Amino acid sequence: MGINGVGSFYAQNYDLQNRGRSTRGKTSVDDFACIGNATSLSESSDNGKRIGITTVGNRGYIAMYADSSTEQDPIVKVGDYEVRVKDVNPNNATKMEMFALMSYMDDIGLTNNQGMKSFNKMTAYSSQTEYNGYCSGISDENAAWTVERNWIGILGNAKETFFSIPQTYNQGLECEKIIENLKKWSDTSFDDENTDYQKILSERKSEIYEKLKNGETEESFQIGGSSFTEKEWDKLLSEVDDITEEMREAMREEHQKRFAKNLEEKSVNQTENVDSKDAISKLFDTGNSEIKVSNFKEHETQNYKFVLEQDIGSGGMRILKNGQSVAVFFVDDLKIRVDEKTGTRVLISEIPGFGNSWYDAIPVDAELENGLAEAIGVDEIPEVELEGYYIGTHAGTGIQYVMRPGDEGRGGKVLLRNAADVAKYNALAEEYFNRYPNLVTSQEFGRIYASFEICGMMERIETGFVRIGFDNISYNDNFDYKKNWSAKLVGDTWDMLWKWLEENRSRMEKVGEFSTWGNIIDELGGSYERVWSDEEILQGYLNN
DSSP states (O other): OOOTTTTGGGGGGHHHHHHHHHTTOOOOGGGSSOOOTTEEEOOOOSOSOEEEEEEETTEEEEEEEOTTOOSSSOEEEETTEEEEGGGOOTTSBOHHHHHHHHHHHHHHTSSOOOSSOHHHHHHHHHHHHHHTTSOOOTTOTTHHHHOOBOHHHHHHHHHHHHHTSGGGHHHHHHHHHHHHHHHHHHHHHHSOTTOOHHHHHHHHHHHHHHHHHTTOOOOEEEETTEEEEHHHHHHHHOOGGGTOHHHHHHHHHHHHHHHHHHHHHHHTTSOTTOOHHHHHHHHTBOSSOBOOGGGOOOEEOSSEEEEEEOSSTTOEEEEEETTEEEEEEEGGGOSEEEOTTTOOEEEEEOOOOGGGOOOEEEEOOHHHHHHHHHHHTOSSOOEEEOOSOEEEEOTTTOOEEEEOTTOTTTOOEEEOOSHHHHHHHHHHHHHHHHHOTTTOOSHHHHHHHHHHHHTTOEEEOSSEEEEEOSSEEEEEESSOGGGOEEEEEETTHHHHHHHHHHHHGGGOOOTTSHHHHHHHHHHHTOEEEEEOOHHHHHHTSOOO
């Protein structure tokens, strides 16, 4: 699940919001105990080029170049303040200083960013770090101007969490990209006081000029609040396997290993003189039909599109639904897996991702089945018993999910089998977004948390929610972040806790209090380490 487009729907209202507030009086330094090292009151006009938009609390802010800004010494005005960009250190900066810096970096092309603004991505990903107990107060309006944080460290913590969960692997890659950009800025800005910013801009302009000369640029077109070339848009539709060449290489190697293993197993019952070409043709024999990449073709139905994928092994098939890529399949994964207990029929892609933990699943309906058969040139898709996975059901919505044993607490794949499932899923996502506005900062994050809950990784209460993972349990309060708590699970505690939850989850009370979880872990004979938040350190005691 990506985070593309978060916050873009606010844009048309920002101008009116800021103008309205400006007539009611300016914010002074007295409103905040202190401001960041790179921030000062501004006397600039509001005529500068606008380069960024964000919200803090219920107020919108626009980043624009100040009247005194130059290419050599860029200065960005935000509200009633201005930020000297060269003085912003990502290892020790306020949230609003980062807003100014990242808006500037996006504007001059230092980030090579696509889609949603870099700062908005950073803010969304930082909320994960807060859930982990690494930091707190990310959404606090006053803290945005007064609290200096290590944003590279914050993003690094979020990245590790995202990489450990299959559904959020893409976000991990985006975190990594932002971290690299901020490190480059930090290295050039603070390790070398004589950095030639004009040279950086000149090199960037030269790069663009070379692309123009070589015909490597494309006409862009508008989609929502962003502009994309055709190649950029195609890239947004791609899954993890299209993001980096390293991922493609890992897939090629995995396919070759599995192909060789299957071929070896098939060869055991054959004579030693069997021709290798004949063995390969029998490898994918499905009875009346034979799956061969040479028979694959692009095919489109009302809701699905099937596209030959050249970049995995000897070839595979990509499936898109309603214009969005949902999975890429090795040839030998093109089979319908049937769960005997529920009768649920799924396609499962076993293309490996981070730590070989990636898998994807699509519920099979008649349109998908018939369309795929046409695309790969067979009369019918082979069916096999579901093995190595199981089908779970969320008690609250009845929505099913695919889980691989041992991945509990790390994430599974939600199955939206029909329009009713989609409606219930969207309603659950909306509930997260509407009930916890200080914690769930976007519609997309609402969908991510809905998926977590369906897969057993989240519990909601009136005031907030508990995130349950294989290595950590944490509570986040929507109204008072000082009530947040977090605990790291030690040893085999998670395995014991998960088994207990399967039988007792519905009977739990006061799930928002750590004492509830601590008592359960103690009774099970497990162990944990409490993670102290900044607020708990200051107050001298742990919450709950």
